[in-house]
Amino acid sequence: AQSVTQLDSQVPVFEEAPVELRCNYSSSVSVYLFWYVQYPNQGLQLLLKYLSGSTLVKGINGFEAEFNKSQTSFHLRKPSVHISDTAEYFCAVSLILQGAQKLVFGQGTRLTINP
Amino acid sequence: EAQVTQNPRYLITVTGKKLTVTCSQNMNHEYMSWYRQDPGLGLRQIYYSMNVEVTDKGDVPEGYKVSRKEKRNFPLILESPSPNQTSLYFCASSHTGLVRDTEAFFGQGTRLTVV
Numbered sequence: 001a002q003s004v005t006q007l008d009s010q011v012p013v014f015e016e017a018p019v020e021l022r023c024n025y026s027s028s029v030s031v032y033l034f035w036y037v038q039y040p041n042q043g044l045q046l047l048l049k050y051l052s053g054s055t056l057v058k059g060i061n062g063f064e065a066e067f068n069k070s071q072t073s074f075h076l077r078k079p080s081v082h083i084s085d086t087a088e089y090f091c092a093v094s095l096i097l098q099g100a101q102k103l104v105f106g107q108g109t110r111l112t113i114n115p
Numbered sequence: 116e117a118q119v120t121q122n123p124r125y126l127i128t129v130t131g132k133k134l135t136v137t138c139s140q141n142m143n144h145e146y147m148s149w150y151r152q153d154p155g156l157g158l159r160q161i162y163y164s165m166n167v168e169v170t171d172k173g174d175v176p177e178g179y180k181v182s183r184k185e186k187r188n189f190p191l192i193l194e195s196p197s198p199n200q201t202s203l204y205f206c207a208s209s210h211t212g213l214v215r216d217t218e219a220f221f222g223q224g225t226r227l228t229v230v
Contacts, residue, residue, distance in 0.1 A: 009155065032215040043119070043205055043221030044158075051216050090157060094215040100165055101146065101212045102173075103219060105157035 002027045004091050006106035013081055014114050021076040021109045023091030032094040033074045034103070035065055039087045047089070050074060061085070086113045117142045121206050121222035128196055128229055136191045136225050138206035146212030147189040148173070148219070149181065151202040158205065164189055165212050196229045203227075 007022040025031060032051050036044040048059025055067040065076045074091060091106040119140045128134055140147065145166045150158040150173075160173030164183040178200055180192040189208075193200060206222040 004157075006157075034218075036221075041223070043223045044207075044219075045221065046218050049216070049218070096213075096215055098171070099213070100163060100171070101209070101215055101217060102160065102163075103158075105159075107155055107157045 002093055002095055002104050004093050004104055004106035006089075006091055006109050008109050009107065010110045010112065012112045012114060015083055016080050018079050019077065019081050019085075019111065021089050021091075021111065023074045023076065023106055025072050025074065025091075025093050027072075027093060027095075029095075033065075033067065034092045034094060035059065035063070035074075035076050036090045036092060036105075037087050038090065038108075044090060047076070081111075081113050083113050083115065085111060087111060117220070119206055119208050119220050119222040121204075121225050123225060124223060125226050126228070128227070130197055130229055131195050134193050134196060134227075136193075136204060136206075136227070138189045138191065138222060139187050140189075140206075140208040140220070141187065142208060142210075142220065143186065144208035144210055144220070145186070146210070146217070147183070147206065147208045149179070149189070149191045150205045150207065151175065152205060152224075153202050161191070161204075163212065193227075196227075198229050201227060201229050 034049045035047040050067045148163040149161040162181040164170045204225045207219040209217045209219045
């Protein structure tokens with residue numbers, strides 16, 4: 001069964017510091033991977049996605065993620081965070097099950113930026 | 116503006132009192148889903164709909180009902196809510212549920228408390 005594990009439930013960092021949010025997946029088939037962000041009191045919005053091709057994927061707001069097939073990881077990074085990046089981040093794998101797309105989400109990582 | 120609208124945003128109810136959470140999208144999307152978000156568990160799919168009059172169970176369907184009479188609307192019905200249904204609920208829509216690479220658009224969420 002496909003699953004997604006986000007290794008850190010909370011990550012506190014100082015403003016302008018770099019950050020990495022970790023995501024590992026398990027899948028027996030080729031994977032499509034997504035990162036979604038949930039700002040306070042809002043719904044989720046797409047940050048970036050990996051479908052195929054280059055393993056380094058760039059998203060919105062200066063975030064990027066690297067797909068590593070051998071380590072089954074899709075870690076999210078930003079070189080310098082801002083207060084406005086405070087949010088919960090979800091990694092997800094996209095599958096087709098019983099003819100329909102299914103998103104399997106990780107547990108989420110709450111990123112807190114301290115001034 | 117393209118959006119998914121859920122109502123209400125907040126709801127406190129008593130055990131056993133039927134309720135409906137509405138969801139509407141203005142993007143002419145075929146595929147719609149309901150998720151619940153619980154701490155440490157990420158988002159789990161409750162029900163999904165591939166198109167009008169086509170609905171199916173997700174991972175946690177017990178205690179919920181849905182209907183899809185119109186393309187834009189996908190209400191979630193709790194016939195007899197119980198305290199274990201206290202959660203944050205999200206509706207999502209996407210262009211199609213037939214492929215893995217489609218982006219999901221989320222509503223702002225409904226925080227439900229059942230006492």
